[in-house]
Amino acid sequence: QVxxxxxxxxxxxxxxxxxxxxxxxxxxxxxxxxxxxxxxxGKGLEWVAVIWYDGSKVKxxxxxxxxxTISRDNSKNTAYLQMNTLRAEDTAVYxxxxxxxxxxxxxxxxxxxxxxxxxxS
Amino acid sequence: xxxxxxxxxxxxxxxxxVAISCTGTSSDVGGxxxxxxxxxxxxxxxxxxxYEVNKRPSGVPDRFSGSKSDNTASLTVSGLQAEDEAxxxxxxxxxxxxxxxxxxxxxTVL
Numbered sequence: 342q343v344x345x346x347x348x349x350x351x352x353x354x355x356x357x358x359x360x361x362x363x364x365x366x367x368x369x370x371x372x373x374x375x376x377x378x379x380x381x382x383g384k385g386l387e388w389v390a391v392i393w394y395d396g397s398k399v400k401x402x403x404x405x406x407x408x409x410t411i412s413r414d415n416s417k418n419t420a421y422l423q424m425n426t427l428r429a430e431d432t433a434v435y436x437x438x439x440x441x442x443x444x445x446x447x448x449x450x451x452x453x454x455x456x457x458x459x460x461x462s
Numbered sequence: 463x464x465x466x467x468x469x470x471x472x473x474x475x476x477x478x479x480v481a482i483s484c485t486g487t488s489s490d491v492g493g494x495x496x497x498x499x500x501x502x503x504x505x506x507x508x509x510x511x512x513y514e515v516n517k518r519p520s521g522v523p524d525r526f527s528g529s530k531s532d533n534t535a536s537l538t539v540s541g542l543q544a545e546d547e548a549x550x551x552x553x554x555x556x557x558x559x560x561x562x563x564x565x566x567x568x569x570t571v572l
Contacts, residue, residue: 376561378508385465385566386500386508386551391559400559403463436507441519445496447555448513455507 343367343451345437350456357427361456363420363437368451371395371415374440376449377422379433379458389435391446392420400446405431427460434458466491466552466564473570474542482567484535484552490562492533496555499528499537501548502566508551512537539569547571 349361363375377389390401390411399411410423420437434455441450467485474480484491484499491497497515500508510519512528515535525540535554539546552564 378563386502386553386563387465388553388561388563391561398559402560438508441510442513444514445494445555446559447496447553447561448498448510449500449508449553450510450513450519452507452509 345439345451345453347435347437347453347456350435350458352459352461353427354462355428355460358423358425359427359458361422361424361435361437361458363422363453365418365420365439368439370418374446375411375413375420376438376440376446377411377420378436378438378449379431380436380455381430381433384433387433390422391440394440424458427458429460432458432460463556463560463562466554466562468550468552468564468567470565471568471570473572474539475572476542476544478542479538479540480542480569481536481538482550482552482569484537484554484564486533486535486554486562488533490554490556491530491535493557494555495530497528497530497535498553499526500551500553501546502551503548511550542571544571 413420438449439451499512516528
């Protein structure tokens with residue numbers, strides 16, 4: 342079945358790095374863009390980044406630009422989020438989601454179960 | 463990249479209809495017909511309920527409908543059922559290939 346599975350979360354200290362992975366199955370991964378969306382404890386959803394189906398374009402929310410890097414390896418059906426210089430405010434559950442419709446990057450039709458990142462000293 | 467504005471809570475009795483609003487600006491909601499709505503149960507991943515303002519993905523009941531007027535989009539849930547009790551989030555295309563979410567609305571079925 343169509344599925345996204347995140348991994349790589351954990352507890353880290355401020356200023357350190359972490360790389361999240363998003364493994365896809367059940368669909369042609371190389372044909373779809375991928376988003377990362379996060380949700381801080383008890384808070385709402387926040388869009389973080391998007392990568393085009395072929396990796397040709399990436400976009401970020403202002404608060405992570407320059408610290409986070411989104412990438413993908415279509416040969417491994419996997420997208421990544423490299424997070425550097427982590428801050429306490431990056432603590433959240435991180436979801437990856439598929440861009441569902443060619444008309445716009447909005448409209449995320451498949452979501453993973455999320456992986457938890459906790460930044461604390 | 464300011465969050466869209468949603469009411470923190472909404473409620474209705476079984477069988478009733480309830481509408482949840484999502485207010486943005488001319489740079490996001492008002493500028494494009496790309497508004498989505500997501501349903502999220504506690505500790506679960508969000509689920510797409512509406513995309514492109516008023517389109518329903520396959521499998522979403524037709525009790526869920528979307529609309530938009532100027533800078534405000536709305537999700538209407540008709541014939542409320544107990545299983546509709548969840549958080550609902552709107553999102554919008556915000557230009558330059560970016561997306562912005564609303565703060566979320568907790569829907570309670572009385």
